[in-house]
Amino acid sequence: MLSVHNLSVGYKGLLAIQDVSFEVKHGEVVSLIGSNGAGKTTLLKTIMGLLKPLKGEILLNDQVISGLPAYEVVRKKISLVPEGRRLFPRLSVWDNLLLGAYTINSQEQIAETLETVLRLFPWLKERADQRAGTLSGGEQQQVSIARGLMSRPELLMLDEPSMGVMPKLVTEIFRTVEHIAGEGVTVLLVEQNVFEALQVCHRAYCLQTGRIVMEGSGSELLQCDLVRQAFLGM
Secondary structure, three states: OEEEEEEEEEEOOEEEEEEEEEEEOOOOEEEEEOOOOOOHHHHHHHHHOOOOOOEEEEEEOOEEOOOOOHHHHHHOOEEEEOOOOOOOOOOEHHHHHHHOOOOOOOHHHHHHHHHHHHHHOOHHHHOOOOEHHHOOHHHHHHHHHHHHHOOOOOEEEEEOOOOOOOHHHHHHHHHHHHHHHHOOOEEEEEOOOHHHHHHHOOEEEEEEOOEEEEEEEHHHHHOOHHHHHHHOOO
8 A cells, every 4th residue: 555665754954764665555553663762753744745855765556645735635535633642622523533534525424424433432432522632532533533533544653652752541542443354444543652562563664864774574683682672681
């Protein structure tokens, strides 16, 4: 579904991503792991069209999308749930969800998608009129994921979904990721909670100082000494 070839991205003359290549197949959950500053968020922003690459290309279903503005990338059925959630805090939960569906012209499709989202997060119906900014961190993260699903994406990209979330809700969020994948949505997951990320994914790539240094299945990387020492404290 998604192919990234020899991608390099820079800020003010400094390279944040260097010659990165990877792929995501239909129906997969693929994790990008790495420490702070490794370039994970930069990579997602570039795929989303929020940053322009210095070189390389990004293909979605064999069509080049690198260089397209973000609103066109959304129309290509990619959705990003950003780091820090980025909700509209003074708007209601319901309005935040509806803003996620701005590319959908059919009211029938919007209603269908709302039903799907409410099956994932049934508590949203009771809190629909509540301002998003008054929710807990974990609740806001769930609203952010729900909003990302409202555009009916084929590829959902999640940037640090467990950040700022109470430990007891982290497992629930990763369970939701598995459920979303089970519904046929392909998932690209950036996550510092390496143990959970590798448990939930089919394949993973390890990013270090802007380069991919390792790849394999989630179970393979969980057994890798380098990963265990660097990220799992083992």
